[in-house]
Amino acid sequence: MSYRYTIRQHTYTFPDLKVLLAKASPYRSGDVLAGLAALTYEERVAAQLTLADVPLQIFLNEALIPYEEDEVTRLIIDTHSATAFAPIRHFTVGEFRDWLLSDKADTLTLQQLGPGITPEMAAAVSKLMRNQDLIGVAQKCENITRFRNTIGLKGHLATRLQPNHPTDHPKGIAAVVLDGLLNGSGDAVIGINPASDHPATAALLLEMLDYVRQQYYIPTQSCILCHVTTTLELIEQHAPVDLVFQSIGGTEKANQSFGIHLALLQEAYEAALSLKRGTIGNNVMYFETGQGSALSANAHFDVDQQTCEARAYAVARHFKPHLVNSVVGFIGPEYLYNGKQIIRAALEDHFCAKIMGLPMGVDICYTNHADADQDDMDNLLTLLGVAGCNFIMGVPGADDIMLNYQSTSFHDALYIRKVLGLRPAPEFEEWLLQQGIINKSGQILPVSSSHPLLQQLA
Amino acid sequence: MKKESLSNAKPMAADPWEALRAFTAARIALGRTGVSEPLHSSLQFKLAHAHARDAVYSELNTPEISNAIEKQFALPVYLLQSQVSNRQEYLQRPDLGRKLNPTSLQQLQLLAAPVADVALILGDGLSAEAINAHALPLLQILVPALRAAGFSLAPVTVVQQARVAISDEVGLALNAKIALILIGERPGLSAPDSMGAYLTYQPRPGLTDESRNCLSNIRVGGLAYKVAAGKLLYLIKESLRLQLSGVRLKDNVNLLS
Numbered sequence: 157m158s159y160r161y162t163i164r165q166h167t168y169t170f171p172d173l174k175v176l177l178a179k180a181s182p183y184r185s186g187d188v189l190a191g192l193a194a195l196t197y198e199e200r201v202a203a204q205l206t207l208a209d210v211p212l213q214i215f216l217n218e219a220l221i222p223y224e225e226d227e228v229t230r231l232i233i234d235t236h237s238a239t240a241f242a243p244i245r246h247f248t249v250g251e252f253r254d255w256l257l258s259d260k261a262d263t264l265t266l267q268q269l270g271p272g273i274t275p276e277m278a279a280a281v282s283k284l285m286r287n288q289d290l291i292g293v294a295q296k297c298e299n300i301t302r303f304r305n306t307i308g309l310k311g312h313l314a315t316r317l318q319p320n321h322p323t324d325h326p327k328g329i330a331a332v333v334l335d336g337l338l339n340g341s342g343d344a345v346i347g348i349n350p351a352s353d354h355p356a357t358a359a360l361l362l363e364m365l366d367y368v369r370q371q372y373y374i375p376t377q378s379c380i381l382c383h384v385t386t387t388l389e390l391i392e393q394h395a396p397v398d399l400v401f402q403s404i405g406g407t408e409k410a411n412q413s414f415g416i417h418l419a420l421l422q423e424a425y426e427a428a429l430s431l432k433r434g435t436i437g438n439n440v441m442y443f444e445t446g447q448g449s450a451l452s453a454n455a456h457f458d459v460d461q462q463t464c465e466a467r468a469y470a471v472a473r474h475f476k477p478h479l480v481n482s483v484v485g486f487i488g489p490e491y492l493y494n495g496k497q498i499i500r501a502a503l504e505d506h507f508c509a510k511i512m513g514l515p516m517g518v519d520i521c522y523t524n525h526a527d528a529d530q531d532d533m534d535n536l537l538t539l540l541g542v543a544g545c546n547f548i549m550g551v552p553g554a555d556d557i558m559l560n561y562q563s564t565s566f567h568d569a570l571y572i573r574k575v576l577g578l579r580p581a582p583e584f585e586e587w588l589l590q591q592g593i594i595n596k597s598g599q600i601l602p603v604s605s606s607h608p609l610l611q612q613l614a
Numbered sequence: 615m616k617k618e619s620l621s622n623a624k625p626m627a628a629d630p631w632e633a634l635r636a637f638t639a640a641r642i643a644l645g646r647t648g649v650s651e652p653l654h655s656s657l658q659f660k661l662a663h664a665h666a667r668d669a670v671y672s673e674l675n676t677p678e679i680s681n682a683i684e685k686q687f688a689l690p691v692y693l694l695q696s697q698v699s700n701r702q703e704y705l706q707r708p709d710l711g712r713k714l715n716p717t718s719l720q721q722l723q724l725l726a727a728p729v730a731d732v733a734l735i736l737g738d739g740l741s742a743e744a745i746n747a748h749a750l751p752l753l754q755i756l757v758p759a760l761r762a763a764g765f766s767l768a769p770v771t772v773v774q775q776a777r778v779a780i781s782d783e784v785g786l787a788l789n790a791k792i793a794l795i796l797i798g799e800r801p802g803l804s805a806p807d808s809m810g811a812y813l814t815y816q817p818r819p820g821l822t823d824e825s826r827n828c829l830s831n832i833r834v835g836g837l838a839y840k841v842a843a844g845k846l847l848y849l850i851k852e853s854l855r856l857q858l859s860g861v862r863l864k865d866n867v868n869l870l871s
Binding site for chain 2: 185188189319320321322325327328329330331332334335338339489490493523524525526527529530551552553554555557560562565567570571573574600602603604605607610
């Protein structure tokens with residue numbers, strides 16, 4: 157079905173939903189690289205005006221990537237909840253936008269709505285929104301998950317302590333873990349990106365993190381971010397696996413480029429559940445995503461990069477993850493060129509995931525060949541703090557010496573908690589208090605050299 | 615307020631675990647002022663970022679490089695351009711950085727170069743600084759070693775606004791059995807001048823990363839020139855012997871040898 161809109165004397169024609177969504181997307185270098193972006197400012201707004209009048213129902217009937225050819229499409233269609241969708245089934249995309257911003261769409265309503273929203277609906281409505289709309293709606297969402305602590309409560313912001321080391325040196329990693337804990341970081345997860353995918357190295361690091369956690373009764377979870385097949389192997393070897401990590405994409409072909417498919421994720425999910433290592437909940441998966449991954453794997457089927465990204469959230473949602481985050485600025489300037497594009501994309505990702513019901517965090521980050529710096533990260537951090545982001549990264553000095561990119565630091569987390577009155581996960585906050593790392597009002601305290609953590613770990 | 619009371623206020627809290635820095639290059643034990651990073655480390659970060667950004671926008675020192683190559687190795691040097699017209703476009707259109715512009719391609723084709731074993735290509739990539747600093751010192755070891763091993767060399771090319779895969783087109787046009795491109799890597803905060811080397815057997819447009827062998831982090835403080843040259847010589851010998859490159863060509867040279 158084709159879509160038309162006339163502005164003055166010019167009639168814009170969009171041959172199908174896929175083209176309409178791509179042309180309606182805010183400008184970004186990845187869509188230009190893929191040859192999908194609107195050619196003029198007017199064409200972009202024409203597409204947005206056209207999209208506003210499209211009924212939400214159409215997204216259930218017109219698949220962007222054919223049902224027969226793509227298991228992610230099949231997952232989206234087969235698991236769609238007609239019951240949850242009922243309250244919004246009569247809306248157009250434009251009416252949906254207005255309703256989401258209205259007071260009728262409160263926290264409880266949005267929680268119930270999640271299973272009725274397909275990724276394409278979420279992407280479509282986000283394209284009609286300004287940044288403040290994306291923040292305003294996301295701020296109303298509350299998607300809570302539990303393993304050994306509670307992540308996602310309103311008024312709280314967690315961090316993933318990311319103690320990477322270029323050679324996976326256990327002492328180097330332990331030093332960063334200590335630095336992070338003493339700066340109040342690590343409630344979302346203590347998660348290492350290993351430099352090698354050797355199972356033996358991963359097992360060693362898992363043992364070390366598990367030892368530290370148990371020795372000091374830290375109410376958190378650990379994760380080695382290796383390939384899901386490696387983690388499955390580790391589970392078989394009885395390594396202490398808390399969360400199973402995997403990078404995911406929004407098409408079957410993109411997932412193939414990651415060496416995964418849905419059945420493999422299901423296998424890993426069930427294996428992790430069977431370990432029963434969570435104490436207060438059983439959210440056992442950790443997924444990472446990022447705009448541009450489908451395009452870079454030549455697996456995007458001419459679907460714009462933001463819509464592909466939202467489709468990855470359908471994959472994530474199916475496995476009830478503890479954490480999901482968009483590594484928004486990692487992939488480089490050919491997908492998101494500058495601070496403006498990175499900030500916009502992050503707010504879109506966070507919004508889409510949140511209304512779909514996911515426990516969304518963001519790796520607020522950039523590479524050195526992108527036109528961005530720490531000021532852009534400060535802006536984005538502050539916006540996401542207001543938007544109610546579940547968690548961010550905690551990297552020493554914001555500089556990851558293994559992955560060679562810049563993210564958010566332990567200090568950045570302290571800043572956003574302070575200026576917005578946000579608190580760590582409640583169980584972790586209690587532990588920080590016991591350890592004398594924070595006081596009752598949540599203020600971070602100076603640590604003396606006689607602190608027990610320093611005495612025994614250092 | 616008196617000067618004394620200002621200095622007594624001590625807004626900066628140092629961390630008592632500075633000794634742990636011995637175990638990692640990560641920016642730990644930075645201390646705090648309030649919840650924030652102290653100025654010194656904030657400016658150190660900015661300086662490292664400035665070096666990385668400047669590296670992205672640095673330019674190849676082409677006159678010096680080509681003069682030195684012609685003089686030291688008695689090899690002709692050709693200056694080429696990709697289809698990219700400026701740095702902004704380079705960063706957003708990797709597809710254009712992988713293709714020679716028509717003039718450059720024609721220039722190579724008109725040479726009708728005889729078959730050679732190895733075509734040496736220098737490309738700016740994401741850090742021309744890396745090539746300015748490290749290409750010649752590496753070639754000073756590698757070129758004599760290649761000649762001593764009896765390999766023939768195509769004319770040397772220096773390509774501006776280049777991505778790795780442009781070596782496919784250059785290698786083919788020069789009739790070379792192997793294309794070896796030295797190219798500036800994505801600058802990190804601790805290393806704005808890392809040079810990478812990518813080797814492709816029977817280069818031709820359309821090849822992808824799995825058909826290349828890569829050495830990275832060639833720089834002072836990284837992979838030493840002598841070690842890099844030794845590994846490249848080994849890979850070139852093996853590539854010509856086995857008539858392949860990429861994932862099926864294994865690098866069996868010990869890094870420390």
